[in-house]
Amino acid sequence: MTIPDAAPNPFRQFNPAQAPAPGEPPVFTFLLVKLASRCNINCTYCYWFRDAEVYKKPAVLTFDAEKAFCEKLEEHIKEFGLDYFMIVFHGGEPLLFPKRRFAELQERLIEIEERTGCMIERGVCTNGILIDEEWTALFIKYEISVSVSIDGPADINDQYRVDFKGRGTHADVLLGIEKLRAAGLEPGIISVCNPATDPARILAYIVDELGVTRFDILPPDATHEDNPPPIADYFIRLFDAWYDTYAARGVRISTLDAMIQGLMGDAAFSDTIGLGPVETVTLMSDGTLEPLDVLRIVGDASTKTDVSVMNDGLQGVQKDFRWRAAYEASLNLCQTCRDCEYMDACGGGQLAQRWSAERKFDNPSVYCDSWKRILGHIWARISPTLVVEYGGNSPAPAPQG
Ligand code: SF4
Numbered sequence: 001m002t003i004p005d006a007a008p009n010p011f012r013q014f015n016p017a018q019a020p021a022p023g024e025p026p027v028f029t030f031l032l033v034k035l036a037s038r039c040n041i042n043c044t045y046c047y048w049f050r051d052a053e054v055y056k057k058p059a060v061l062t063f064d065a066e067k068a069f070c071e072k073l074e075e076h077i078k079e080f081g082l083d084y085f086m087i088v089f090h091g092g093e094p095l096l097f098p099k100r101r102f103a104e105l106q107e108r109l110i111e112i113e114e115r116t117g118c119m120i121e122r123g124v125c126t127n128g129i130l131i132d133e134e135w136t137a138l139f140i141k142y143e144i145s146v147s148v149s150i151d152g153p154a155d156i157n158d159q160y161r162v163d164f165k166g167r168g169t170h171a172d173v174l175l176g177i178e179k180l181r182a183a184g185l186e187p188g189i190i191s192v193c194n195p196a197t198d199p200a201r202i203l204a205y206i207v208d209e210l211g212v213t214r215f216d217i218l219p220p221d222a223t224h225e226d227n228p229p230p231i232a233d234y235f236i237r238l239f240d241a242w243y244d245t246y247a248a249r250g251v252r253i254s255t256l257d258a259m260i261q262g263l264m265g266d267a268a269f270s271d272t273i274g275l276g277p278v279e280t281v282t283l284m285s286d287g288t289l290e291p292l293d294v295l296r297i298v299g300d301a302s303t304k305t306d307v308s309v310m311n312d313g314l315q316g317v318q319k320d321f322r323w324r325a326a327y328e329a330s331l332n333l334c335q336t337c338r339d340c341e342y343m344d345a346c347g348g349g350q351l352a353q354r355w356s357a358e359r360k361f362d363n364p365s366v367y368c369d370s371w372k373r374i375l376g377h378i379w380a381r382i383s384p385t386l387v388v389e390y391g392g393n394s395p396a397p398a399p400q401g
Pocket of ligand 1 (some may be wrong): 252338
């Protein structure tokens, strides 16, 4: 089988070709910008509001923080001679940010591009509910890619993705997707799996009903303190449904791509799984810089730093012990993972999923048993189809696993 280039993933954090040498601090080329620290809905599994610190932040990015951020971004690009930078606008719900200010921010970023020659790629991750014709016009004018979160058909999506009165949001999300398409925009789709549901139904819904062929399905955020249900059966059935039916139709699921690439010996790194450093830096609405935002799941103030674009450059967050702890933990796997035959493909799983109160990040993923079953199953299915071209007439080496 042949796996061509991975499905586009606007939230990919690590480009192996740009990996720093060991011990060398990474130069940031990716930033999560929290345009809003509040949300218009109340998904029950959301990691963001598990950390009460978020309520101490301004509801939307302040004027002062925005101004300082643009200045520091330009200095950063010039200092390191960057020709590419990626920003993902995030929340809470980023579309709670005023449209006029959103347009002004894009104009500032374009001016930075013109002054520096650096391409600043931009995307937004939204629940889709606030999308209207004015937002779609802004996305088109400023060439902003859009990812929408939806977990499947209404009965599945609305189990967890609810508003503040507990009502399902599915119908409103669909309206948002329709408005994007009416404007000629094709959104990316991000789903969180519910292991109790049928993944074949999710695939049929996303591909056959929504008409989306490139998307991602993520395991629920959880740490060792949460004791989440296993995800092995779900992802094994997801893989089988994709492999047997949808792969030939050009359907690509980023998490499956990453696992296959890792099993085949390529660098595998996605938001879900894979081996590589976590270099994400997050701009909060008050201008502070924090580590990977999903680490909030660990607990109160778990990502809080005193580093701010008001005083520091973007690289300044690297002096904060929390950012360093996350970065170094992503490079230093626990002994169990280092001894694991799936280390290259799994990489210990997503960083937050390695957390326990007792051993911090020094654990395998809370989904370790599941990842082993899933990766073993995928390898058993794809390995008979592999043709290994090996130099000369020598026999091919034995496969992994
Ligand atoms: S499968 Fe488990 S032990 Fe192996 S790398 Fe992943 S988390 Fe670590």
